[in-house]
Amino acid sequence: MVERKEYELNLYDYWRILRRRKWTIILAVLLTEALTVFYTSKVTPIYEASCSVEIERRFTQTGFLQEFFTWYPGDIMSTEARIIKSRPVIEEVVKKLGLAGKNPKPEEIDRKVSEIISRVSVKREANSNVLNIKVASTDPKEAAVIANTIAEVYVIKSVERKTERDRELRKFIEEQLKFAKAKLEDSEEAIRLFEQTGKITGVRSNLKQQLASLKLELSELLHKFTENHPRVKAVKRRIKDVESLLAAVSKEDLAYMRLKRELDLNLQLYTLLSKKYKDALIAEADKAPNVHVINPATPPSRPVRPNKKMNYMMGFILGIFLGIIGAIVRENLDTSIGTIEEVEEYLQVPVLAVIPRIGEKEKSKDIKEKLIIFSDPKSPIAESFRTLFTNIELSDIEATSKTVLFTSTSLKEGKSLVVSNTSLAAAQMGKKVLLVESDLRKPVIHRIFGVPKEPGLTNYLLGNVNFDEIIRGTTDILLGAIDPALIAKTWGIENFSLITSGPLPPNPSELFNSKIFFEFLERVKERFDVIMFDSAPVLPVADASILSPKLDGVVIVYKVGVTARGALRRAKIQIEQAKGKVLGIVLNDIRAAELMDTGYYYYYYHRYYSEEEEKG
Structure with missing residues (x-):
């Protein structure tokens, strides 16, 4: 079995994705910023007023047993901060300002006290005896009034506590x-x-x-x-x-x-x-x-929440993040094609041919009529298949007899039609061609040519028939379902032979790794100039990965709009990891709008042939 490894993107791949999908990122940033602005505008602003109080060092005025009293600023300041937020102080503030309404019930007062406490924070200024009392409110004036009242009540409570301590000390000394x-x-x-x-x-x-x-x-x-x-x-x-x-x-x-x-x-x-x-x-x-108030609170002019600058900055960062995620997702799901150069840069292999989309004239429910070499040999589509074979011929395959595997990333990308038309084009160019239906999962080539599936490749590999019995030539094709008139008008058909799949085996991988399959390859190389194999897709099954190292080269057919570009790359990497040689990519079913170079070529070639027909 061939080990499959996942392809890992490098930094250049990510940079290419971000550059290609920059509008996705820009759109994500704009949408996120718009939502942030909308959300920020709907949030009720919160104002925060601050009042500062100074706490003097507290010694007993009498100096009685003074050596037992020690000044710990940290502990004292923490204690005083808790006293400021204590329920007695806040309850006095609520009653003094009438925050609980007129003639409030005890539970209403208690509820209001809890609410005010949750809006109050007390913090010590570093290395000082100053406490900052901060109060948050939707009303800036209310925030300042509550902060100042808390400080005022705290001062009064502090004097009361001091007086009470002095009274207790005086009574103790008196006794x-x-x-x-x-x-x-x-x-x-x-x-x-x-x-x-x-x-x-x-x-x-x-x-x-x-x-x-x-x-x-x-x-x-x-x-x-x-x-x-x-x-x-x-x-x-x-x-x-x-x-x-x-x-x-x-x-x-x-x-x-x-x-x-x-x-x-x-x-x-x-x-x-x-x-x-x-x-x-x-x-x-x-x-x-x-205790002295050293900085009374004033109504704040700006809210502390929402922080518009911070929200907008966070929205911008979030937009970039979501845009990058969206760009990567779109890249992996994208099936669009920009230019041939971009495809070649993306995959680091050449584009061997661009097969235009079959127009309304060539469309038919009968798959046999999609053999353009038979039905419309002078069309631009037929010419694209000749270009494909020419580029295969010009590839760096040094073998006398070329064995080429045609596969695809996934199902329904048109590989069987591409290899069928390409093999016929090669036959028209004077090559002795053999087309092998080696897709033992879902074979369709025998239906394209309208010939029986058996006997075929699997019959021979299992030793049930002789080699010559599985080779179908011109006579077999003429006796098939294709219109003989079309075949008669097609030159070079005598150079074409076909081997169908035969009955489907339970495990095709074992047949491709058998000794008799290697013998089969040697025999077909002796008899034919070009042998083209139609294989199952790369990603669903391992057949193509097993066959690829045994043949001279691999052509991957990619139908734009069906499979994600990332899947195409994984297929190419998988073939290379199996020691197969990828000759290039065939872009199949391309619309002129998707590839300007191809569109220009299609328009030019179609016009050229139309002018020739008019002159003829």
Whole structure:
């Protein structure tokens, strides 16, 4: 079996498609832009007003336990942004502006609050303590009013929250101050009672002073004398005596000292709390806000949505994208032909002939009457078949006997009629021609010539008949269904022979790969100058791909308006991948309007023959 590979388009192919289909792209862009403009004009414009507020650093005015409070701008700003969009703030705005109507019900207020929240956004300006409050609305004035009212309510709420915090702090300090005052009074009373008992002697204090003096004296003596000096020893003895006396001081002195120390601490705490309490009173009375509106909102002059420039740009880009997709789709489905040069550039093989469309005069339901070589040998169509064979003759086939395969991309492209007329044209040019009906799927050549299908090619390949039994010559054709008068008027018919298909086998591929088929090829090459094979289409089945490497060349018949150009290219690539040699393309059933060069040729040739007939 022959491996089939899909052809992959390269960059040049895409560039050629875009260049050829530029009007498709332009039309797609224009239509998309028109729809974009229409859609943009129908969208209700949305305006957005912005109001900026500054939030000062927030420390407690009293400085109470200030070391436990830390300023985190990021966290604070995020928290304040959430407070601005909170339901209490927005609900106050709705009520203040009457956005829910007169005497609204709770559910109406709640619904309006949810709507306003969805239209509000709060963002922090980078590296600052400024928050931008943005409100979207279909009315620019309403957007500005709501934004300013949100800022105003937020400032009021901020002052209320600050006042509440200061009040709570003042109450806390007031309670602590009462407790500290009570402890201070208790300490003072304890000292007074202790002193009244007369237990305070002051000896401990004197002993400590004396001990400190002796230690200082000892330090000075050690700088002058050694440890064994009499004066040093004397001072050491005195220090030891004082330490002994100090240890013997009564426990009452120690208790007094503890009371004194506690009194000092309570006094310091009371003094501190008294100062903080005064600061708290001042802070509670201070109603200055720590939030300020620094940039009030004004009614915007332009809507933020729809963004016309952005919409038009996106419509343009989308139009180009859709245009490119449409161009590629049209290219793959396109069956039109521009010029012969374009076809040759597209396929990189020559156009061997252009077969004009059969006119009303030549049309007939009987397929046999479409053998133009018989019915109208001097017509431009008949001449196009002679041109086709001439170009095959001029191709670079070096073999003495030429074996040429005629195939097509798909069904109903007229390959059988083309190969039939071309083989007759070759016979008229003096070549000994054999036409082989090797389309073992849907053979029609035997019906064109009006001869029986059997015995034929498959009978011979299966070993059922001899070689000479399957070759049909002039006598067989005269005995067929074609009008003998037409055959008699056709010169060169004696050079023409035909082999029909025979019965259709279940798997033609096996017959074409058999040994006897190669022997068949050798025998026909010995007897004929040109052997033309009519094969099944390339894309539906593998017959043409199997036969193509065994023959000298392949001619692909392409009927304009039936098969997509991309399919034609795939057929050509498939033949080449099977190691077959594509000699060229035959453009079949071409209208003059589709190919100006061909139209000019057809008109000129038809006029030339008409003038000759008039002269004759």
